[in-house]
Amino acid sequence: MESLIHARGLVKRFGEFTAVDGIDVDVRRGEAFGFLGPNGAGKSSTMRMIGCVSPPSGGELRILGLDPRRDGPRIRSRLGVCPQLDNLDIELNVRENLTTYARFFGIPRKVARRRADELLDFVQLSERADSKVEPLSGGMKRRLTIARALVNEPEMVLLDEPTTGLDPQARHLVWERLFRLKQQGVTLVLTTHYMDEAEQLCDRLVVMDGGRIVAEGSPRALIEQYSxxxxxxxxxxxxxxxxxxxxxxxxxxxxxxxxxxxxxxxxxxxxxxxxxxxxxxxxxxxxxxxxxxxxxxxxxxxxxxxx
Amino acid sequence: MTPGAYVLEYHLVNYRRTWRASALSTLVMPLLTMLGFGVGVGAYVSGGVDGVPYLDWIVPGLIASTAVQAAIGEATWPVLSYFEWLKVYFAQAAAPLRVADILGGHLAFMLFRILLSATAFLGVAVLFGAVHSWWAPLTLIVALLVGFAVSAPTVAYSASISSDSYLAILMRFAILPMSLFSGVFFPIESLPLVLRWVAWALPLWHGVDLSRDAMLGLAPGWLGLWHVLYLLAWCALGWWLAHSRFRRRLVI
Structure with a gap:
C-alpha cells in the first residue's frame, strides 16, 4: 500500500522546547487517520509539518512520496488544509472565498467558478453563495473552510480540530460531509480531542502525549487493548x-x-x-x-x- | 502567470469590494492639501521658493509625500491584521505559494495603490495649473520608487509586532518627522544640521527632490543618480528584512 505520509523519528523543536519528540507515522491512501491527544501533545505541530509550512527539526518525513524541505509548493498543491481557526476573507462573499483561493493553485477562473458552485452545493451553502462571510454561523463558516480546502481536488485533506466549537447539529453535518469525502476516496487526516469524533471518522489513530505516540490502532483495537x-x-x-x-x-x-x-x-x-x-x-x-x-x-x- | 501574480489578483479582488471607501479620500486629500498649503500658505510666500511660485514648488513634494502616505497606509494595519486578526497570510501559506509570492504579491498591490494616489494628485495639480513640464509624468515613477522604499521596510516592521500600539510609535517617531523635515513644505536648507541628517537618512527627501526635478523640468544631475541609488538601497534592504520577517512568521 502506498504511504501518503511517511514519518520516522520525526522531531519538531522550538528552541529548547521539543513539541514533537520522534514519532513514526504511516498513513495510507484512502484512510481516515486521527491524531488524538490533550492540548500541547504535539498534534498541531505535527499537522503543520505534514502541511509543509513547518520544516521538521529532525527525522525523516515524506508527504505524497516527496520531500517537504524541497518540494513544499508541489506537495501543497495536492493537499487541502482546514485550519483550527477559520481564516476566511471577511471582505469577500462566500463564492469569492473559494474562487480567489482556487487562483492560488493556478486554477483558471472559469473552472474555479464551476468548482466553487459544486463545492457550495456539497457543503450545503449554495443559497448563501452571494452573501458576506461575517453573518454566517460557526457551522457554516467551518463548512466553507472545508469547501475551500477542497478547491484543488486534493488527494489528502488535513483537518485540525474540524468540529471544535460547533453545536451538535453542526458537528453531525460536518461529520457526514467528511464521511462522504472519505467514501469518494479522499484521504483524511485529522486532529481532535473529541473521542466520539475519532470513533465516528477514523479508521486508525494514534494517541499523542508530550510529543510522543503512546498508542496506535483502530478505535476498536485500542479499546480492547487498553480498556x-x-x-x-x-x-x-x-x-x-x-x-x-x-x-x-x-x-x-x-x-x-x-x-x-x-x-x-x-x-x-x-x-x-x-x-x-x-x-x-x-x-x-x-x-x-x-x-x-x-x-x-x-x-x-x-x-x-x-x- | 507566476504565483505572485495570483496574490496580486487576490488583493485586487479584495480592493474591488472596498475601493469606494478609499476613493473619496484619494481625491479629496490632494484637493484639501493643495488648497490649504499651495493656495493658502502660498499667498504668504511672496516671491516663491528657488525662483518658482510656492504652489508649483510644493506640488511635487506633496506628490512624493502622498505616495509615502499611501505606502504607509497599506504597509501597516493591513499587514498587521493579515497576520494577527484575519490570518490571511497563513491561509495563503497553506496554498502552493512561496513566502516571496505572498510578500511580493502584496507589495505589488501596494505599488498599485501608491500609483493610484500619486496619479490622482497629479491630476488635481494639472487642474490647478501647477504642472508646466513635459517631464511631469516621470514623477509617478519617482512616486513608485519612494513608495516601495518606504513600504518594504514598513511591512517588515508591521510583520514584527503583535499589537497596533507599536504602529502609533512608528507614526509618531518616524513617519511624522519624515513628513515634516523632508523638504516637502520648505527647503531642507532652512533646517538645523541635525534635522537635515534626518532628511538625508530617510527615503522621503530623496523622492521629493527627484519629483521636484521632474515636475519643474530640471536636470537631476549626479545628485539625482545618488537619490535613485539610495532609494534602491532602501528597497533592497526593506525587501530583505520583510522577507526574513515573513519567513519567521509563516514557516515555523
Whole structure:
C-alpha cells in the first residue's frame, strides 16, 4: 500500500522546547487517520509539518512520496488544509472565498467558478453563495473552510480540530460531509480531542502525549487493548467515594476513584453490578456502559488538566 | 502567470469590494492639501521658493509625500491584521505559494495603490495649473520608487509586532518627522544640521527632490543618480528584512 505520509523519528523543536519528540507515522491512501491527544501533545505541530509550512527539526518525513524541505509548493498543491481557526476573507462573499483561493493553485477562473458552485452545493451553502462571510454561523463558516480546502481536488485533506466549537447539529453535518469525502476516496487526516469524533471518522489513530505516540490502532483495537469491554460507574451518597474503594476490591480488571464516583472496568457490567448489590453496598446510582475511546484516552494521557 | 501574480489578483479582488471607501479620500486629500498649503500658505510666500511660485514648488513634494502616505497606509494595519486578526497570510501559506509570492504579491498591490494616489494628485495639480513640464509624468515613477522604499521596510516592521500600539510609535517617531523635515513644505536648507541628517537618512527627501526635478523640468544631475541609488538601497534592504520577517512568521 502506498504511504501518503511517511514519518520516522520525526522531531519538531522550538528552541529548547521539543513539541514533537520522534514519532513514526504511516498513513495510507484512502484512510481516515486521527491524531488524538490533550492540548500541547504535539498534534498541531505535527499537522503543520505534514502541511509543509513547518520544516521538521529532525527525522525523516515524506508527504505524497516527496520531500517537504524541497518540494513544499508541489506537495501543497495536492493537499487541502482546514485550519483550527477559520481564516476566511471577511471582505469577500462566500463564492469569492473559494474562487480567489482556487487562483492560488493556478486554477483558471472559469473552472474555479464551476468548482466553487459544486463545492457550495456539497457543503450545503449554495443559497448563501452571494452573501458576506461575517453573518454566517460557526457551522457554516467551518463548512466553507472545508469547501475551500477542497478547491484543488486534493488527494489528502488535513483537518485540525474540524468540529471544535460547533453545536451538535453542526458537528453531525460536518461529520457526514467528511464521511462522504472519505467514501469518494479522499484521504483524511485529522486532529481532535473529541473521542466520539475519532470513533465516528477514523479508521486508525494514534494517541499523542508530550510529543510522543503512546498508542496506535483502530478505535476498536485500542479499546480492547487498553480498556475492558464495559464500565460500571458507581456513585455513593457519602462525602468520600474513597471509603468504598476497598470494599469493591477484586471486582473487575481495574478500579478508578474519582471525586464524585468510582469506575469499575469489567468485562460484564451487569454481573459486576449484581456483585456490588450482593456485597450490600447500595450505591446511589449505577450506570453500566460500553467502554469508549475516552476511557482509553484518559487512561493513557491521565486526568490531569492540561491548559 | 507566476504565483505572485495570483496574490496580486487576490488583493485586487479584495480592493474591488472596498475601493469606494478609499476613493473619496484619494481625491479629496490632494484637493484639501493643495488648497490649504499651495493656495493658502502660498499667498504668504511672496516671491516663491528657488525662483518658482510656492504652489508649483510644493506640488511635487506633496506628490512624493502622498505616495509615502499611501505606502504607509497599506504597509501597516493591513499587514498587521493579515497576520494577527484575519490570518490571511497563513491561509495563503497553506496554498502552493512561496513566502516571496505572498510578500511580493502584496507589495505589488501596494505599488498599485501608491500609483493610484500619486496619479490622482497629479491630476488635481494639472487642474490647478501647477504642472508646466513635459517631464511631469516621470514623477509617478519617482512616486513608485519612494513608495516601495518606504513600504518594504514598513511591512517588515508591521510583520514584527503583535499589537497596533507599536504602529502609533512608528507614526509618531518616524513617519511624522519624515513628513515634516523632508523638504516637502520648505527647503531642507532652512533646517538645523541635525534635522537635515534626518532628511538625508530617510527615503522621503530623496523622492521629493527627484519629483521636484521632474515636475519643474530640471536636470537631476549626479545628485539625482545618488537619490535613485539610495532609494534602491532602501528597497533592497526593506525587501530583505520583510522577507526574513515573513519567513519567521509563516514557516515555523
Amino acid at each position: 475492558t469491554r464495559e464500565v460500571v460507574e458507581l456513585r455513593f451518597a457519602a462525602e468520600s467515594q474513597e471509603a468504598y474503594a476497598e470494599k469493591l476490591a477484586g471486582l473487575g480488571d481495574r478500579l478508578e476513584v474519582l471525586p464524585d464516583r468510582i469506575l469499575l472496568y469489567v468485562d460484564d457490567g451487569d454481573e459486576a453490578a449484581a456483585e456490588v448489590q450482593g456485597r450490600s453496598l447500595a450505591p446511589a446510582s449505577v450506570l453500566v456502559r460500553r467502554s469508549s475511546l475516552e476511557d482509553v484516552f484518559l487512561h493513557l494521557t491521565g486526568r490531569t488538566l492540561v491548559d
